[in-house]
Amino acid sequence: MICAAQVALDVPLTRLFSYAVDGGLLAVGERVFVPFGHRVLSGVVAGLEEVAEGSMTLKAVQSVPRDLPCLSPEWLALCRFVADYYHHPLGQVIATALPAVFRIPEVFTPAQPPLLYRCDDVEALLARLAARATAQRRVAQALAVPQTAASLRALAAPAMRWIASWLEQGWIEAVPETAMAKGKAATNAPVPNPEQARAVEAIASAEGFVPFLLFGVTGSGKTEVYLQTIATVLARGKQALVLVPEINLTPQAESAFRARFPQARIVSLHSRLNDSERAQGWLAAMRGEADIVLGTRLAVLAPLPRLGLVVVDEEHDASFKQQDGLRYSARDIAVYRASQEGIPVVLGSATPSLESWRNAESGRYRLLELPARAVPGAALPELRVLSMRRAPQRDGLHESAIAAIGRALDRGEQALVFINRRGYAPTLACGECGWSASCRHCSARLVLHLGARRLRCHHCGYELRIPPACPDCGNQDLKPLGRGTQRLEENLQALFPGRNILRIDRDSTRRKGAMDAALEAVHAGEADILVGTQMLAKGHDFPRLNCVLVLEADSGLFSVDYRAEERLFALLTQVAGRAGRREQPGEVLVQTQFPEHPFYAQLLQRDYRVFADRALSERRDLRLPPFAAWALFRAEAQQLDSALEFLRTVKQCFVPEPGLTIGDPVAATMLKKSGLERAQLLVSAENRQLLQRALAMAEPAMDRLKAGRIRWSLDVDPAEV
DNA sequence: AGCACGCCGACT
DNA sequence: GTCGGCGTGCTC
Numbered sequence: 001m002i003c004a005a006q007v008a009l010d011v012p013l014t015r016l017f018s019y020a021v022d023g024g025l026l027a028v029g030e031r032v033f034v035p036f037g038h039r040v041l042s043g044v045v046a047g048l049e050e051v052a053e054g055s056m057t058l059k060a061v062q063s064v065p066r067d068l069p070c071l072s073p074e075w076l077a078l079c080r081f082v083a084d085y086y087h088h089p090l091g092q093v094i095a096t097a098l099p100a101v102f103r104i105p106e107v108f109t110p111a112q113p114p115l116l117y118r119c120d121d122v123e124a125l126l127a128r129l130a131a132r133a134t135a136q137r138r139v140a141q142a143l144a145v146p147q148t149a150a151s152l153r154a155l156a157a158p159a160m161r162w163i164a165s166w167l168e169q170g171w172i173e174a175v176p177e178t179a180m181a182k183g184k185a186a187t188n189a190p191v192p193n194p195e196q197a198r199a200v201e202a203i204a205s206a207e208g209f210v211p212f213l214l215f216g217v218t219g220s221g222k223t224e225v226y227l228q229t230i231a232t233v234l235a236r237g238k239q240a241l242v243l244v245p246e247i248n249l250t251p252q253a254e255s256a257f258r259a260r261f262p263q264a265r266i267v268s269l270h271s272r273l274n275d276s277e278r279a280q281g282w283l284a285a286m287r288g289e290a291d292i293v294l295g296t297r298l299a300v301l302a303p304l305p306r307l308g309l310v311v312v313d314e315e316h317d318a319s320f321k322q323q324d325g326l327r328y329s330a331r332d333i334a335v336y337r338a339s340q341e342g343i344p345v346v347l348g349s350a351t352p353s354l355e356s357w358r359n360a361e362s363g364r365y366r367l368l369e370l371p372a373r374a375v376p377g378a379a380l381p382e383l384r385v386l387s388m389r390r391a392p393q394r395d396g397l398h399e400s401a402i403a404a405i406g407r408a409l410d411r412g413e414q415a416l417v418f419i420n421r422r423g424y425a426p427t428l429a430c431g432e433c434g435w436s437a438s439c440r441h442c443s444a445r446l447v448l449h450l451g452a453r454r455l456r457c458h459h460c461g462y463e464l465r466i467p468p469a470c471p472d473c474g475n476q477d478l479k480p481l482g483r484g485t486q487r488l489e490e491n492l493q494a495l496f497p498g499r500n501i502l503r504i505d506r507d508s509t510r511r512k513g514a515m516d517a518a519l520e521a522v523h524a525g526e527a528d529i530l531v532g533t534q535m536l537a538k539g540h541d542f543p544r545l546n547c548v549l550v551l552e553a554d555s556g557l558f559s560v561d562y563r564a565e566e567r568l569f570a571l572l573t574q575v576a577g578r579a580g581r582r583e584q585p586g587e588v589l590v591q592t593q594f595p596e597h598p599f600y601a602q603l604l605q606r607d608y609r610v611f612a613d614r615a616l617s618e619r620r621d622l623r624l625p626p627f628a629a630w631a632l633f634r635a636e637a638q639q640l641d642s643a644l645e646f647l648r649t650v651k652q653c654f655v656p657e658p659g660l661t662i663g664d665p666v667a668a669t670m671l672k673k674s675g676l677e678r679a680q681l682l683v684s685a686e687n688r689q690l691l692q693r694a695l696a697m698a699e700p701a702m703d704r705l706k707a708g709r710i711r712w713s714l715d716v717d718p719a720e721v
Numbered sequence: 722a723g724c725a726c727g728c729c730g731a732c733t
Numbered sequence: 734g735t736c737g738g739c740g741t742g743c744t745c
Contacts, residue, residue, distance in 0.1 A: 010722085011722060011723085012722055013722090036723095037723075037724065037725085038723085038724060038725075039723075039724080092722095
């Protein structure tokens, strides 16, 4: 008998591969490099077995790097769960979770102990900096609290150049993170209001696995609940895992945590870290050195040996779901981890996902509510729905919206106008023959970008010069149809001449640091009217903003995607949270062509419960999630027919069963994308267990399928269909 | 997914 | 004659 290691490799194959181990000195969880075909791959030992000598010729493990401690059985079990639940090969799950440096043959040597930068006298430092150097001043201001290089770079790309020179001048100091602890007093925790105190008490006294849904409007002080609960977790010597949706929110969350817990080691994990930073943070988490791990969805897969609490902030946010490769939901994995560890998990939101809301209603989650706004005197903004039918309007803006913006500007405040569409106009059309510009590679209109003088596809990046005349009939008078951020900016400039209008969308912030510069300009009061897409809805706090106008909201009401309405409600609630976070009451206006739609009545009630009740009863009637468990197969091919044909063979892999519905393959809503035609197949089950069983039973047959030229993927609990 | 092998079309 | 197209099949 010889000892063999069953190795999980980053290949799209479900099975493990066995390798001979010299001397048998290898543990489960060890990383290895093994010969595979004509190359060498990194893998992880997922199991050990005894193999009869000569029964099968095994290749031998090539090398065992020792720069990383052995991965724990608990962490491997987590990866196994993820692999099983999402029906993804274990080796690929591990490859997704493990930082890249641990998958290359070079041995990772952590650089110096990570340094924190700090300034004792920020006022003095600021006085030394030019008044106009806004980015430098922002970095300087952040140094009131110890900061890592990574978060400073997130604040301003060239931050570390300035840091080097300030260090040289002796204006600031660098302290090894490990030596940071002593002497720094924590910022005093504010006294919680009664609801906050009750929530903290409930979570802190929870025994074993208890999932909490922390339901509180924007500004009700959810963060304070997290902070005070984490304090109790740290006091018990446990680690806390905090997930936030947006990468932009990590640095600001990190500063808040650092200010409150100066003695704690805080590590952030997100995709903007470079390889070595990510590896270092991961190691600190894995070794139990990090007390708080803060990050985006990928942080949920970090190994945490003494985990005591998991927090998912803005749990409804779509960014917790990965949309390619391993299509996992970090929120769901967070709940699973808590259940495995037997610890509490807190899901926080002002507009919970309907899944979580249902779980709270059914008693699976415990509901904690924060009803009031935490900032004394801050009132909920006034909300108005403006009918655009037969309404007095100019340039597609309702007269009362124009008046409201004007009033805000006269008060010396800022106004924000949202439109969820970038570019000048969503299409360019010929008024004579009905031609309109469409993409060669996608079933989509080309968007007119006047600044760049181009037509662009927002799905594949295809670009075209603006044609001088209609390619079909030669008509020279092509007209932009509809409007996006750029045209809106132009409209507003015409309505408010002399006012500064600042557009913030993916186009205006593409350049590195452009987003920071724009936000800086907003805070400095250089902008009167902000025009932006969704990217402005989240997290940013604009103190002088009290008037928000939302355009083209209706598209969310008539979408083929059953979740669009839920997302629109969350978006509008969040947008409303942008207005009037301070003393003045804010004003939120929504333009619509369908004011009589029940959605708006519910929105006006300002009551998430009313909306959730109606939306959930609709979903119950229609057997939509969360009243069903879904899995979606997607396939793309040169020809729709071969994608459909492939999905038909997928369908045949399933065994019919009561409560299980295997749909028919259908063409995707947007048939063509990036030159490929797409189709999908929906598998629906009465519950998750049944869905999982059906998928597991279909797996062996699916392994035998040959996809040929077809690219396909399986999405369990798809976010969009 | 890679990567090799293998079998048919237009080129120095 | 061969360079190279991508179909098919395998990887302990």
